[in-house]
Amino acid sequence: MRIVALVSGRGSNLQAILDAVADGAVPAELAAVVSNVPGAYALERAARSGVPTAVLRHRNFPDRAAYDAALAELIDGYRPDLVVLAGFMRLLTPAFVARYHGRLVNIHPSLLPAFPGLHTHRRALEQGVKLHGATVHFVSEDVDAGPIIIQAAVPVLDDDTPESLAERVLAQEHRIYPQALAWIGQGLVRLEGTRVRFARPLEADCALIWPPSTIAAPVR
Numbered sequence: 001m002r003i004v005a006l007v008s009g010r011g012s013n014l015q016a017i018l019d020a021v022a023d024g025a026v027p028a029e030l031a032a033v034v035s036n037v038p039g040a041y042a043l044e045r046a047a048r049s050g051v052p053t054a055v056l057r058h059r060n061f062p063d064r065a066a067y068d069a070a071l072a073e074l075i076d077g078y079r080p081d082l083v084v085l086a087g088f089m090r091l092l093t094p095a096f097v098a099r100y101h102g103r104l105v106n107i108h109p110s111l112l113p114a115f116p117g118l119h120t121h122r123r124a125l126e127q128g129v130k131l132h133g134a135t136v137h138f139v140s141e142d143v144d145a146g147p148i149i150i151q152a153a154v155p156v157l158d159d160d161t162p163e164s165l166a167e168r169v170l171a172q173e174h175r176i177y178p179q180a181l182a183w184i185g186q187g188l189v190r191l192e193g194t195r196v197r198f199a200r201p202l203e204a205d206c207a208l209i210w211p212p213s214t215i216a217a218p219v220r
């Protein structure tokens with residue numbers, strides 16, 4: 001499986017993927033890492049792993065359609081099986097999304113469909129949710145939406161700040177993105193309309209309940 005990753009920034013999710021590819025956990029090859037932001041730290045991480053990099057600045061294009069068309073041309077030059085958004089902070093045109101239907105995945109720092117868009121951790125705190133998390137999904141036309149492959153939930157603590165919550169979520173992002181890519185590479189994931197199905201049966205024998213009942217006196 002040839003992967004092209006699109007990035008805009010720090011690239012910690014990219015690093016998790018690079019590490020998982022290097023140790024054989026994800027049966028894939030990083031064909032290229034493309035950034036819309038020159039100097040993004042993610043590019044350095046790619047180069048360090050010997051992965052080809054490219055920069056396509058959005059500022060040099062008159063509109064979204066022109067940028068996305070050029071981006072698609074650049075991506076297709078690497079002949080990817082899968083395009084992986086790893087902190088790529090741009091809205092994508094319907095034409096771009098349609099071109100990579102079923103071959104375009106994203107990670108988002110919330111339990112979608114809650115909190116699409118920006119500032120997810122601050123918004124989760126404002127809403128008082130007790131569980132927050134991260135989602136890896138196939139990309140559909142709407143922002144941070146599409147068939148969900150895997151989610152990780154983390155507890156929200158009383159003294160959390162957006163930063164402390166972000167850190168707890170990010171640690172899980174680094175687990176679930178490589179996991180999702182491994183499943184796709186192994187052919188275990190199938191798209192069925194708005195849902196993702198798995199080639200193997202899953203057992204529903206666990207739940208994360210927060211706060212745990214141990215904070216109160218036991219019910220008799």
Ligand code: GAR
Nearest residue numbers: 009010011012013014087107108109
């Ligand atoms: C990650 O938290 C990712 O989930 C988020 O950007 C961050 C990138 O960090 N993506 C989105 O918000 C997409 N809507 P990274 O560059 O260290 O991987």
